Amino acid sequence: MKNSIIRINKMKFRYFKKSIFEDVNLEIMKNEIVLLTGESGSGKTTFCRLISGLEKNYSGEIFISKKENNSYTAKERFMEISYLKQEVSGNILGSTPEEDLQISQNRFNEEKDTSFKDKREDALKIYKIESLKNQPVWELSGGQKKRVGLADLYLNFNKFWLLDEPTAGLDNGIINIFMEILKQRKKQNLGALIISHRQEIFADIIHRKLEIKQNKIWDVQ
Amino acid sequence: MKLNLRTLLILVIAITSLSVIYQDLKIQVTLLVLSISLNFLSKNFRRSFQRIYSRLKKMPKLIFTIFIFQTLFRKGGKEVFAIWKFSCTTEGLSYGAIASIRFTMIIVIAGLLFDIPSSKFMIAFRKWKFPYEISFLVASVIHFIPLMGKEILHSREALYLKGIEIENLTMRNRIKAFITLIFPILARSIIRVKYMAASLELRGFRLFKNRTYLHDNYLSKLDVLIQILVGIIFTTCVIFL
Amino acid sequence: MKVLELKHVRFRYKNRGNYIFKDLNLSADSGDIILVKGASGKGKTSLLNIICGIIPRIIDGDLSGEVLLQQRDQSIMNLPEISTYVSIMMQLPDYQLFFPIVEEELAFGAENMKIPPQKIEQKIQEILQYFSIENLRYCETNSLSFGQKKMIILSALFILSPQIFLLDEPFNGLQENQIDKIISRIKNYASEGKTFFIVEHFDRFCGIANKEINLDSYEK
Numbered sequence: 001m002k003n004s005i006i007r008i009n010k011m012k013f014r015y016f017k018k019s020i021f022e023d024v025n026l027e028i029m030k031n032e033i034v035l036l037t038g039e040s041g042s043g044k045t046t047f048c049r050l051i052s053g054l055e056k057n058y059s060g061e062i063f064i065s066k067k068e069n070n071s072y073t074a075k076e077r078f079m080e081i082s083y084l085k086q087e088v089s090g091n092i093l094g095s096t097p098e099e100d101l102q103i104s105q106n107r108f109n110e111e112k113d114t115s116f117k118d119k120r121e122d123a124l125k126i127y128k129i130e131s132l133k134n135q136p137v138w139e140l141s142g143g144q145k146k147r148v149g150l151a152d153l154y155l156n157f158n159k160f161w162l163l164d165e166p167t168a169g170l171d172n173g174i175i176n177i178f179m180e181i182l183k184q185r186k187k188q189n190l191g192a193l194i195i196s197h198r199q200e201i202f203a204d205i206i207h208r209k210l211e212i213k214q215n216k217i218w219d220v221q
Numbered sequence: 222m223k224l225n226l227r228t229l230l231i232l233v234i235a236i237t238s239l240s241v242i243y244q245d246l247k248i249q250v251t252l253l254v255l256s257i258s259l260n261f262l263s264k265n266f267r268r269s270f271q272r273i274y275s276r277l278k279k280m281p282k283l284i285f286t287i288f289i290f291q292t293l294f295r296k297g298g299k300e301v302f303a304i305w306k307f308s309c310t311t312e313g314l315s316y317g318a319i320a321s322i323r324f325t326m327i328i329v330i331a332g333l334l335f336d337i338p339s340s341k342f343m344i345a346f347r348k349w350k351f352p353y354e355i356s357f358l359v360a361s362v363i364h365f366i367p368l369m370g371k372e373i374l375h376s377r378e379a380l381y382l383k384g385i386e387i388e389n390l391t392m393r394n395r396i397k398a399f400i401t402l403i404f405p406i407l408a409r410s411i412i413r414v415k416y417m418a419a420s421l422e423l424r425g426f427r428l429f430k431n432r433t434y435l436h437d438n439y440l441s442k443l444d445v446l447i448q449i450l451v452g453i454i455f456t457t458c459v460i461f462l
Numbered sequence: 463m464k465v466l467e468l469k470h471v472r473f474r475y476k477n478r479g480n481y482i483f484k485d486l487n488l489s490a491d492s493g494d495i496i497l498v499k500g501a502s503g504k505g506k507t508s509l510l511n512i513i514c515g516i517i518p519r520i521i522d523g524d525l526s527g528e529v530l531l532q533q534r535d536q537s538i539m540n541l542p543e544i545s546t547y548v549s550i551m552m553q554l555p556d557y558q559l560f561f562p563i564v565e566e567e568l569a570f571g572a573e574n575m576k577i578p579p580q581k582i583e584q585k586i587q588e589i590l591q592y593f594s595i596e597n598l599r600y601c602e603t604n605s606l607s608f609g610q611k612k613m614i615i616l617s618a619l620f621i622l623s624p625q626i627f628l629l630d631e632p633f634n635g636l637q638e639n640q641i642d643k644i645i646s647r648i649k650n651y652a653s654e655g656k657t658f659f660i661v662e663h664f665d666r667f668c669g670i671a672n673k674e675i676n677l678d679s680y681e682k
Binding site: 426432436 | 514552566569570
């Protein structure tokens with residue numbers, strides 16, 4: 001049986017009066033790791049925003065799992081997809097890394113679980129930011145903020161990941177840790193869509209490469 | 222019709238001052254009609270109609286409240302009717318009408334100056350020999366509001382990406398969320414402004430007393446004509462009315 | 463010729479315990495392309511901010527030691543004065559873009575430096591053509607993508623063309639062909655005597671640098 005996470009039919013989208021997508025058809029499976037490429041300004045980030053429900057005014061169809069994109073609530077979509085923005089401060093809500101991960105877990109006390117604390121510690125430890133967990137996020141460097149975003153992502157291990165420049169600002173040590181996690185996920189059939197200016201890091205792990213060109217999304221051999 | 226910003230500013234200033242000076246219903250109506258027609262003349266017809274409509278749509282309650290207050294608290298002329306201790310007089314009614322028309326007029330005329338980039342204002346102010354720093358200050362204030370808005374939008378999106386919809390939280394948790402979010406939003410906006418200021422200075426802002434401009438702007442014959450006409454009409458009004 | 467010297471620089475952020483730099487010494491000559499490396503949080507951005515004076519003028523902290531720009535003491539200059547020697551491209555373009563239209567952003571620096579309008583026009587055209595982004599000239603800066611915004615900031619810097627360029631992760635979010643163009647322009651400028659500091663993790667760019675600063679080794 002086909003098990004797709006993203007299925008797009010004749011989708012069109014305009015942004016600031018400029019056409020970004022015309023008649024896009026695409027299917028991505030739940031277990032696929034895909035690299036999305038294209039000139040800057042071609043719509044890579046816009047594509048992630050469409051999939052994660054931040055842009056709603058498209059025409060045509062975008063299915064996430066089995067349901068039309070616009071019929072999802074934020075919470076339902078969150079169960080399927082996790083999106084790490086390019087400017088990672090756009091993912092961070094709390095004043096400190098600890099508080100931010102806490103919000104992700106308990107959504108302002110809507111949810112409770114005794115294992116939350118351990119999971120949080122794990123995530124912070126993996127990306128080596130335990131020592132920063134109580135520091136104001138606006139004092140962190142770009143790379144440190146990115147690690148907070150990645151730790152948050154780690155709490156959502158089982159979801160399909162949308163990653164917009166996940167390695168930007170990271171040194172090789174941290175990139176290796178991140179790649180290990182991607183490999184683990186691959187073994188467990190967990191997919192991701194990756195945008196990166198450093199395609200060579202991901203060359204071995206990806207199943208497929210896509211390119212945005214002339215307002216359409218093409219398979220690249 | 223494309224007018225120079227300086228001409229627009231003169232028009233706006235003249236019309237609003239006339240409106241503030243005169244407590245006369247006929248003048249107020251004339252000014253309102255004038256500002257609506259200016260809006261139609263300055264941009265393309267459909268868009269300016271949409272903009273005036275969308276702006277006024279949110280206002281009827283406010284305009285109505287102004288009308289009621291003015292009507293109830295101004296006394297004079299004949300009594301039209303009375304409810305309990307409040308009496309409604311002819312003069313009260315006309316004051317109410319004037320105040321609400323004036324308010325509407327200001328909203329409409331401000332439409333002339335919307336979506337003009339702040340740099341255009343800076344050039345206009347410079348031509349009137351305002352110091353660059355002052356006009357820049359004005360531009361920065363205009364700039365800070367959308368910047369805060371951007372941070373708030375960021376936080377809304379971050380909430381959404383974490384699967385949280387504020388509307389679905391209980392009242393208690395909603396307040397908790399608000400308190401948690403407001404601090405980082407403010408902190409980030411302030412840092413952004415600091416870096417922005419540094420970035421501008423590191424590109425030579427205020428290095429010399431004067432500077433050059435890529436684009437200079439000049440008045441067309443129409444601009445000069447309108448500015449003179451506005452001047453004449455304005456002084457005649459002030460002297461004779 | 464020495465264009466920049468740091469002597470015994472010691473620095474920590476306000477309200478934070480550890481010193482980021484304890485005794486940092488470095489110098490740069492004209493024509494140098496210097497790669498700044500180090501794990502995140504080791505002070506790559508802080509180093510650039512010290513050179514261009516954002517630290518301590520905008521961002522507070524305990525700073526001691528000397529910063530010399532072409533043998534002149536940087537600590538007594540204000541930011542506009544420093545801008546005649548140094549320009550910075552920050553990590554996030556949104557911290558730098560101020561004007562609603564791209565063209566104004568590009569012209570701003572040159573206008574402040576009292577460059578005549580025809581010359582500014584010429585420079586804008588040249589750089590936009592070089593990066594093949596002429597189509598962005600009259601765009602709203604808000605509508606641009608992350609990568610496009612970075613290209614605009616870079617273009618603004620090249621138009622301004624100071625002695626020292628500080629580039630904080632300039633290639634992040636850009637495509638191969640654009641990166642190549644930027645690199646060849648950097649080489650070009652360096653051969654004319656300009657100095658570049660580039661913060662970048664990507665090994666591919668090590669090739670263009672003739673010096674390297676590894677901030678991990680300053681750790682204590």
